[in-house]
Amino acid sequence: RREAEHFKELLGFSRELATAEGLPEVLRRMVELSAMILGAPRTSVWIQDAQTQELVPGAVWGFEPDRRERILGLRIAPERLGPLAEHAEPFVLDNAEAAAIHGVPELDDGTAFAVAPITLDGGRFCCIVAAIPPDAPHELDEDHVGLLAGLAHQAKLAITNAGTFENLEATFVSTVAALANALEANDEYTSSHTRWITDTALKVGATLGFDSKSLKQLELAALFHDIGKIGIPTSILLKPGPLTPDERRIMQQHPELGEKILAPIDRLAEVRSIVRSCHEHYDGGGYPDGTSGDEIPLEARIILVCDAFHAMTTDRRYRKRLSVEEACRRLREAVGTQFDQIVVEVFLGLRGEIWSPSAAPELLAS
Structure with missing residues (x-):
């Protein structure tokens, strides 16, 4: 017995x-x-x-x-x-x-x-x-x-x-990272953009009280939030001017493509969900699903704010960057429509840690 x-x-x-x-x-x-x-x-x-x-x-x-x-x-x-x-x-x-x-x-x-x-x-x-x-x-x-x-x-x-399992997962993540590096090699903006967003998103997440597991998920999602652009034609990705409506529709497929790229690893399910949601807007006006409010993963809401700020304050092929002050004003203006108010408040509250009043963020990325 x-x-x-x-x-x-x-x-x-x-x-x-x-x-x-x-x-x-x-x-x-x-x-x-x-x-x-x-x-x-x-x-x-x-x-x-x-x-x-x-x-x-x-x-x-x-x-x-x-x-x-x-x-x-x-x-x-x-x-x-x-x-x-x-x-x-x-x-x-x-x-x-x-x-x-x-x-x-x-x-x-x-x-x-x-x-x-x-x-x-x-x-x-x-x-x-x-x-x-x-x-x-x-x-x-x-x-x-x-x-x-x-x-x-x-x-x-x-x-x-x-x-x-962890060795297999690490191998897969390394492979995806190599793909991301290949993407960055073709687009200097994507390279500095990804590094800055990842570092900044982690600071916001830590301020919001994320535990170590949540910070790791946030880090991976930030690193891979643009990985789906690997599947976007280079002619669209590197176009030196505004996109046409058809080109924009193709570009907006990249969150779903990113989700598919990360699909082989079950443990990255939450990271995949974040990557898919990184362009959703707080009022439901984003893509690809039109998700709104708290239904959007908090990590995705953080990445969206960091993404938008860096995009606004970085020179692009088709426009000059905005000043830090103007970018901050636009973040505040879009609270409740594009952005989560709490995330924006925390982001702006970290001003001294993230950037100086007179510098654009890419100058502080290192």
């Missing part, structure tokens, strides 16, 4: 890890689920850095804030890993041994630790560490060894899959 319970717990563990997106999320779920399955008050997962070979904490659970920050700052030198890496099966590590390994005083009030070692592909060491309460036996019985070994096996699969 106990084996059946273990199997059920491990199956749930595996399913939860399988739905995690990216290595950080895999590690976070590992510590939470391990604590629940083992009944541990505190858990952590440690993984060997591929470059430095140090053992670093990937995620921790159950610790008080001060102790949590202290643990997350630890780095275990490669030469100290012997007592951990020499074990093939789960084992118990007392606090004195743990202190000797990481070179700091007791971290857990005399508690011992159950350690489930994991050897990743390429020989990197990883382990799940679960605190054993002071009043619990400090020996692992056969059931606990089997359960910890099962957790370690499922964790290894999840970490490996996350790494493989």
Whole structure:
């Protein structure tokens, strides 16, 4: 009966890890689920850095804030890993041994630790560490060894899959970036335009309180917001004058083309949505879908403001740039029609960080 319970717990563990997106999320779920399955008050997962070979904490659970920050700052030198890496099966590590390994005083009030070692592909060491309460036996019985070994096996699969997927994603993003570079090589304006918009959009997003995940999505969307122009004829893209109505309709296809280019990576679904929406107007008068208000992703509303400001204050083939003051006036004038009021207010509030009163933004892009 106990084996059946273990199997059920491990199956749930595996399913939860399988739905995690990216290595950080895999590690976070590992510590939470391990604590629940083992009944541990505190858990952590440690993984060997591929470059430095140090053992670093990937995620921790159950610790008080001060102790949590202290643990997350630890780095275990490669030469100290012997007592951990020499074990093939789960084992118990007392606090004195743990202190000797990481070179700091007791971290857990005399508690011992159950350690489930994991050897990743390429020989990197990883382990799940679960605190054993002071009043619990400090020996692992056969059931606990089997359960910890099962957790370690499922964790290894999840970490490996996350790494493989992230490598594929990184390769794809690099490929798209190369395409973007090819586009920029044909259009000097697009090159400086993209760099400035990305940097500025991140400043606006940070001011609005974006977390790290949202900032990353904003960064990718800003970098790729014009990627669909790869599918626009060069004669239209580089035309030294205003576009005809037919040419404008073709140019306005680029958000949808950008969305299609990014389609192969499922995890870029939100980025694709932002790229598609970067030319939507707050009153619904934009393209390609006529989306309005808060239905437009906030990231797209940010990119639109940055995009418009840079376009207005940059020399184009068919017109001279506007002054910064005039561009700011036009942003304010279009609040509620083209632009989101809050985004415009934040953008203008960052004036001292983004540009100087007398300079055009492309002069400050570096």
